[in-house]
Amino acid sequence: MKSKTADRLATGVFIAIAIIIISILVGLFSYILVNGLKHISWEFLTTPSSNIRAGGGIRDQLFNSFYILLITMIIAVPLGIGGGIYMAEYAKPGKVTDIIRSCIEVLASLPSIVIGMFGLLMFVNITGWGYTILGGALALTVFNLPVIVRVSEDSIRSVPRDLKEASLALGITHWHTIKTVLLPSAFPSILTGIILAAGRVFGEAAALLFTAGLSTPRLDYGNWNPFSAQSPLNIFRPAETLAVHIWSVNTQGLIPDVEEVSNGSAAVLVISVLLFNLLARWIGRLIHKKITATK
């Protein structure tokens, strides 16, 4: 009898835990969306931010976030997929491979503030660039690389061995087999992983504080010359991203409408990350359907 009661009690506790977790999420999301959506307007998204007056928007921060994400991915995706190919197809079991694996593990577990400090040392001070988009993107690459290497390796490994053998047996070289058979088959899962990683990069702030900086120069969106100081495309200019903006207005901002700006920014940030997630899921499901339908 006693064990029956204990069992019921325990079940109740587990259900309570599940309810707590669900309510945390519901609470967080409803807070972010309810408070944030009312501040999101076309104007909020398209006016530049203000340092002292109320009514500033997040135009530049939004642009910077996407632009840094883009630059990061341009660097990290080829490197990460290359590393994944190496690990899945060329690495022979042994010391060297173990070392590379440890390196990936170390990179993956570095706190982002530490990566930010490394970025400050390398890409800000040693190179003498100062705070730049490129420096931020390189720091984010370090932060992001292990994730992409892992998904690429896993996805390539999960391509059926049959296909690889079929290609090799036709007298196709290993590298061409990788390019034309393995990568295309692994592509959907790599893509899903990359989009999820992109969501993480988009919300990252600690690694950017000391690398891309807390300010944005006055930008002229008509100026497409990437070498001009006013051009939004210049990768050697400082750039405050949306995530960094939320932190900076809250901890060192002077504007009177901190809460409004942060609420709106947080909502934009969370919605963007959510969209990345949904996109990844949607692609994953689409591919799954395609694979199972043609079986």
Added chain:
Amino acid sequence: MEKLTPAKDRLLKSKNNWMDGELRGKVLVLLCAVIMISATISITIFLGTKGLQSFIKNGVSLLEFLTSTHWNPTNQAKPEYGALPFIFGSFAVTFLAALIAAPLGIGGAIFMTEIAPSWGRKILQPIIELLVGIPSVVYGFIGLTVLVPFIREHVGGLGFSLLSGMIVLSIMILPTIATIATDAISSLPNSLREGSYALGATRWQTIRKVLIPAALPSLLTAIVLGMARAFGEALAVQMVIGNVRNLPSSILDASATLTTIITLNMGHTTYGSVENNTLWSMGLILLVMSFAFILLIRYLSSRRKM
């Protein structure tokens, strides 16, 4: 295909036809791997040397740094470099966060695998994935605008406190723990459960006496990974913990951690000054701790294989 040329020319490796694109491809991907290794090595070396400078070049005592509670680098007459309050803050907030997140995360995992495997998982899994996706500054911001005032009014103190830091962090590491714990428990062989039920054990007895012990190394790994994340988290904690230089005497006291002091002061101090260098020493502690967490996880997973 063309059989006109003699077999020797067709079938033997020769310098130019052998693997033209092949070698290039291999070198290319090898290069990617090399870049990863060199990134790791250079991070270790650069942060290592930079972090040791305050002790070697500026003569700050390592013992003082690690054990003194007096942090007063700007005092011209007698600067003091005791980082113990921050080291303590980091560990305290990490353990406290794990204390909340571990039961919740593992409980959630058990709910998903044992209590309601069908629908529970369908609801909880995406929720946990969404929690992972919320950026840490957003956690910090909500902590700042909701949690801190709430604690100030209903619990006491300033609101900026260890308690706020620990709550924010525990929510942030909850998904890490829950995900790994779920994988660990659901990968236990079904025969374990069946054996236990066959002996007339209730579900709770099965969970407590069979499943949790069997999954223990993995569950510990989950907790350690969560703690590693908490230890290194900067902005969210910095926004709610108060950032004072004193050792806290209760969890309602404001406090500071290594990451929050780095975040706060890196921009304000001159690069190369003693105070700035001590921040790099704190960074080095973070680096060393992240190696320590890796070793701990390796140890746990070697136990799991046995």
Added chain:
Amino acid sequence: MVSALMDKQTGKQAGESESKRNKESILEVNNLEIFYGEKRAVNGISMDIGKNSITALIGPSGCGKSTFLRSINRMNDLIPGARAEGEIIYEDLNILSEQINVVALRKEIGMVFQKPNPFPKSIYENITHALKFAGMKKKSKLDEIVEESLKKAALWEEVKDRLHKSALSLSGGQQQRLCIARTIAMKPTVMLLDEPSSALDPISNAKVEELIIDLKKDYSIIIVTHNMQQASRISDKTAFFLSGDLIEYEATEKIFTNPSVKKTEEYISGRFG
């Protein structure tokens, strides 16, 4: 993969061998041993494989048939720890030599696997994939080869209206014939077939058999099969393997009517294996 025998032949380019080549045979296997790590899967076999003929390999599961077959186009190179000793002479060269360009070798010694494994591409691309890699770019020429090889594989009539549909939409039997067509398109000299019809229904099976007999005109074929009737129907010579040993290698008629080894008879009559 350099054989021990090879090293003794000093003063000669490795990979070459001066055997008294039988003009009738395309492959000459001498003392072939294959290991997986420490484990020996093929124990020093020797046999000649006839040109433009069908050679069947039979034997109980695990006796080393696939292992032997896969060593002929060096597919075993893919398996970590696999290693071969001895010689397989093809066009005066030892296939197992390290000097061999395996990519070129596999173009001449094609292979069809037990399980159909078409690429997840269109039917057309399945055939042109390797051709394009081999440098054939002209559309008209490619079209021609696609049609020709699909016809040879007795698949043309069934797929000619949907060449650009996914190959995965074909039935298992059709997929297997597509895999054969894709190998034929490369115009190999030798074709290695590892239980090509084991996953097929009787009708597809009959088609594949017809196809194989037809292919004999142009190719030398080695086929692994568990189906005794199939071996006796289509092959010219049959080799019986047992735990890595070549027990008997004779004309198919002789093996099936009057085997000289008792084990062979027992196996063929279904008393074990």
